[in-house]
Amino acid sequence: MLSVENVSKTYKIAGNPVQALKDISFTLKRGELIAIMGTSGSGKSTLLHVLAALDEPDTGKITVNGQYSKNMFKEPRATDYRRDMIGFIFQSYNLLKDLTIEENIALPLLLKEQSQATITRKVGEMLYLMGLEDWKHHRPIQLSGGQQQRVAIGRALITQPPLVLADELTGNLDTNTSKDILRVLTGMKNKFNQSMLMVTHDPIVATYADRVLFFHDGEIVNEYSCSGIDDMDAIMHIFQQILTGQSI
Numbered sequence: 679m680l681s682v683e684n685v686s687k688t689y690k691i692a693g694n695p696v697q698a699l700k701d702i703s704f705t706l707k708r709g710e711l712i713a714i715m716g717t718s719g720s721g722k723s724t725l726l727h728v729l730a731a732l733d734e735p736d737t738g739k740i741t742v743n744g745q746y747s748k749n750m751f752k753e754p755r756a757t758d759y760r761r762d763m764i765g766f767i768f769q770s771y772n773l774l775k776d777l778t779i780e781e782n783i784a785l786p787l788l789l790k791e792q793s794q795a796t797i798t799r800k801v802g803e804m805l806y807l808m809g810l811e812d813w814k815h816h817r818p819i820q821l822s823g824g825q826q827q828r829v830a831i832g833r834a835l836i837t838q839p840p841l842v843l844a845d846e847l848t849g850n851l852d853t854n855t856s857k858d859i860l861r862v863l864t865g866m867k868n869k870f871n872q873s874m875l876m877v878t879h880d881p882i883v884a885t886y887a888d889r890v891l892f893f894h895d896g897e898i899v900n901e902y903s904c905s906g907i908d909d910m911d912a913i914m915h916i917f918q919q920i921l922t923g924q925s926i
């Protein structure tokens with residue numbers, strides 16, 4: 679579904695080059711969930727931004743659904759690509775505070791200029807799937823963190839984008855709420871056969887993935903195939919090694 683080949687990205691900070699991504703290559707299959715773990719500043723967010731066409735790599739090739747476009751980072755194509763292909767979920771939910779829950783979830787459909795009848799039906803279904811029907815007329819601030827992240831997931835998935843990108847989506851949530859959010863997210867992924875990439879520092883969250891890619895200094899330094907919660911200790915062990923610099 680997604681193929682990333684030899685992608686590199688360098689930023690200039692006060693005139694000094696910082697290589698955020700160094701020759702990154704991997705593939706993500708349809709229906710697959712990959713977790714990305716890594717040290718702070720290792721390029722995890724940069725990778726998600728590049729995949730969402732929010733930032734352009736210096737070199738390398740990104741192929742989505744078998745299609746490669748040199749212009750995917752140029753407007754208006756980048757905006758079309760984001761609207762049609764990508765669902766993005768953030769740590770801080772990024773909900774619009776003046777809109778109701780229902781209106782927040784409906785936003786991407788408005789951007790796609792869908793009819794009012796379609797919007798009402800799709801948002802109704804999503805509110806049901808997310809267990810948010812009783813909250814639809816409330817504002818984000820009236821909801822708990824876990825509920826707000828459910829709204830953000832509903833908004834990201836309402837158009838059924840083939841590629842879902844999540845940056846520390848449980849970073850502000852406790853363990854039980856995180857597990858609850860991951861159950862919702864993997865349930866939706868399986869229902870709609872979506873591909874997902876999620877950055878996390880939580881080994882429990884990573885056990886929900888099919889594979890874990892470990893980042894350090896802009897490079898993939900390790901990879902782990904995952905079958906469930908029993909893999910938590912192994913994942914934590916590799917992550918600890920990377921944090922303490924042992925495997926480099």
Ligand SMILES: Nc1ncnc2c1ncn2[C@@H]1O[C@H](COP(=O)(O)OP(=O)(O)O)[C@@H](O)[C@H]1O
Pocket residue numbers: 689690691696697698716717718719720721722723724725
């Ligand atoms: N927009 C930017 N401008 C300049 N430097 C950036 C920018 N975004 C990220 N960086 C730098 O690139 C490196 C990787 O950052 P990032 O991808 O945010 O890491 P992570 O998400 O793994 O913590 C860091 O050194 C960071 O300072």
Ligand SMILES: [Mg+2]
Pocket residue numbers: 722723724
């Ligand atoms: Mg980051």
